[in-house]
Amino acid sequence: MEYVALYRRYRPKEFREMIGQENIVTILKNQIIMDKIAHAYLFSGTRGTGKTSAAKIFARAVNCENNSQGEPCNTCESCINLESNSVMDIIEIDAASNRGVDEIRELRDKVKYLPSMGKYKVYIIDEVHMLTMEAFNALLKTLEEPPSHAIFILATTEPNKLPATILSRCQRFNFKRISAEDIIKQLLYVCKDIDVEIEDAAVKLIAKNADGAMRDALSILDQCMSISRDNIIEYEEVKTILGITDNQIVYSIIEAILDWDVKKALVNLDIAYNMGKEMTQLIDQLALALRDILIYKITGNADLMVEIRDEESEILKKVQLDDLEKISEYIEILADRENKIKFSSLPKILMEVTLIKLCTWTKPEKAAAGVREERGSYQAVKKEPALERAQILQTSQKPSAPPEKAAVKEDTAEAGKPFSWNQAVKEISKEKPLLGMSLGPGKAKIENKKILLYYDEANKFHYDAILKEKEQITKIVRKLFGDDAGFDVKLRENDSEFFMKTLPLEIFGEDKVDFIK
Amino acid sequence: MFDNIHGNELNKEILKNMINERKYGHAYLFSGPKGTQKRKIAIEFIKGIFCLSEGERPCHVCSQCHKIESGNHPDFHEIRPEDENIKIQQIRDMQKSMMIKPYEGDKKVYLVNSCESMGVPAQNSLLKILEEPSGSTMVILVANSKKSILPTILSRCQILNFNPLAKASFVTIMTDEYGTDADEADLLFQLTQGRIDEAGKMIRYPEKKNEYRIIEEHLDLLRKGNVEKIFDITKMAKEKGIDDIKLTDYLLIYFRNILINKALKVENYDEDCLTIPEINDIIERIIDIQSNTKINVNMQLQVESLLLKIQEE
Ligand SMILES: [Zn+2]
Ligand SMILES: [Zn+2]
Secondary structure (H helix, E strand, C coil): CCCCHHHCCCCCCCCCHHCHHHHHHHHHHHHCCCCCCEEEEEEECCCCCHHHHHHHHHHHHHHHHHHCCCCCCCHHHHCCCCCHCCCCCCCEHHHHHHHHHHHHHHHHHHHHCCCCCCCCEEEEEEHHHHHHHHHHHHHHHHHHHCCCCEEEEECCCCCHHHHHHHHHHCCCECCCCCCEEEEEHHHHHHHHHHCCCCCCHHHHHHHHCCCCCCCCCCHHHHHHHEEECCCCCCCCHHHCCCCCCCHHHHHHHHHHCCCCCHHHHHHHHHHHHHHHCHHHHHCCCCCCCCHHHHHCCCCCCCCHCCCCCCCCCCHHHHHHHHHHHHHHHHHHHHHHHHHHHHHCCCCHHHHHHHHHHHHCCCCCCCCCCHHHHHHHHHHHHCCHHHHHHHHHHHHHHHHHHHHCHHCCCCCCCCCCCCCHHHHHHHHHHHCCCCHHHCCCEEEEEEEEEEEEEEEEEHHHHHHHHHHHCHHHHHHHHHHHCCCCCCEEEEECCCCHHHHHHHHHHHHCCCCCCCCCC | CCCCCCHHHHHHHHHHHHHHCCCCCCCEECCCCCCCHHHHHHHHHHHHHCCCCCCCCCCCHHHHHHHHHHHHCEEEEEECECCCHHHHHHHHHHEEEEECCCCCCEEEEEEEECCHHHHHHHHHHHHHHHHHCCCEEEEEEEEEHHHHHHHHHHCCEEEEECCCCHHHHHHHHHHHHHHHHHHHHHHHHHHCCCCCHHHHHHHHHHHHHHHHHHHHHHHHHHHHHCCCCCHHHHHHHHHCCHHHHHHHHHEEEEEEEEHHHHHCCCCCCCCCCCCCHHHHHHHHHHHHHHHHHCCCCCCHHHHHHHHHHHHCC
């Protein structure tokens, strides 16, 4: 099985080969040149953006005997030995598969031994957010007093799941999604290198669907090559491989729904189905696109859109402010059906009746006054929904932010100290460091001095810890901000539901049902 | 190769090409709904990889082909869920077994079924295997949906999407190979959502297919005001061993047909009864019952009260 996947063949071996992370690369190289190396790094960012590659290059560079301008030479004894894993000075720990307890303990015991040949021992802990609480504690002790020959590189796609105490000890680098232009450049380079021709439109389509990850782009290219018979990769082939993630069908269905056009909706559903679209994926895309419309119409901020990538899209123009209530209703229906389709043995039929329901949806009879009131409430929220959203999304990361950055918008108490969740986290961490750790992964929502902390299923451990100490925390919060302050903690069952259902509803105001259990 | 497998032509072609050129990757994901013959195709493909024949592979007669077919090949490992889930321990075991050199030839193949049942920790540990595969191993993942697979896994696999047959080709196969008429083929398509294996079963055991016809008749009468039919339906379901999900699936198909006819304003469709919002409402209740079946013991009561409601409207 001699065929090596492209993403492995073209994995960068030097900093200069890394794509789209110029800032990070420059800083890391400068640190090596100036010999100002930190003991702990956190590489965060979405998949396929080069975190692990950068960590490995860095590990070789700091040990390289004739390193030039911060790059490893890849020819000296040290580089060769490290590359081939024949010396154990780069230790990779996979937090995901063993959740780390034994490894981290072993790490603690062995970290004091000197590297076997170079200057540094480098520990790369991948998917570090998967560590258990116990393992985090063990790691924290090591990070507190690292020997001078040890470097820790923690890599994660979900930095918000790390305890604040760990975050605060790391120099943090956030790996950006790679831009489409950079991906296109690299794809063209690879194609030339392997002597394959590729159509312009094909490269663009791959880049668009790679979602900022080089690895995804190369994987798609690999798949295209496996169906291409003539050494030329065509646009149509890429489309086939991608199972037509073409947004056009999603838009057409939404258009049909907005026009109450059952026939058009069903025809487009048939097209999607015959092309092999998964019904769960389709319903998800529909809900996300509607969510985008909603958020764009309210905030005018195109950056917040995830499914509709194009601000010029006809569909955005089609929707009037008056339609927004209807759309939030649609999202609710879709979110509800999405779960059911997943388990149904008749996904297509379920999809059909769902689309017909949307196409024939009429506003439930309501007293005219009630309707007017509802309008009013989203008008009022309209002023700052972006901020509110930003707050919900960002609070989880706040403990990690340096103090001067921490002053993100927060409610201000009428009397007493200004109300700040950050402040509360700091105080609680001071008194109870372990508890402070568990606060990190929660997402805080603040309203009238009431703090509501949400946890995902994945962070149930932290949730349990906080729940146990709920009263203690409430006490601290009241001590800080007065007796009318409050604290509560909740477990959220399913993340997507939050974004699909709860969030849009929150944008609309509080007059609707609270879906959070 | 793939002689008895319908549909998914592109996938078959990709796999055939690989067999012909003996050029294989390390990680594949076969993704598609239940009943799209993913495993069947995977087994054929694996036979093709190991087959000793100089002519067309797989030959189905050599020792390698036989060993794969019977599940007795020492270098072919199949992983299935242990009580509903693939456990992290199974993945660890798999990782360990990969260190051992192949016994018979120069390659090892791992087929992991029902990957959608893997939790995040198990998937993460699988990720490590896919990240640094050893030269001689191939991993084929089979999943009902990509949605429950981590993106980091997806981006490391060559993905083959498996689709149920489109209606047109389904109907053609049904009429050409099984000799069913167009009406029948249409019903089979609805009942199986284009899963040809299941449709074949229904033709071999016609009582399965007739179940729907009988329920349809009863529901027609019910809508005309014949209340006793409510109890006939639940009684019959019980006698015939139609399980709760199946019964509600039948109800769903029935009302979906009415809804489509109504919504598309099909001519000559009897106009006397339900309005579109009413049908939407009934369907909503059916779907609700379906998602509650796991926790609700008294299904019969629920279906009866639903049917009663239908009769009232
Ligand atoms: Zn070197
Ligand atoms: Zn053979």
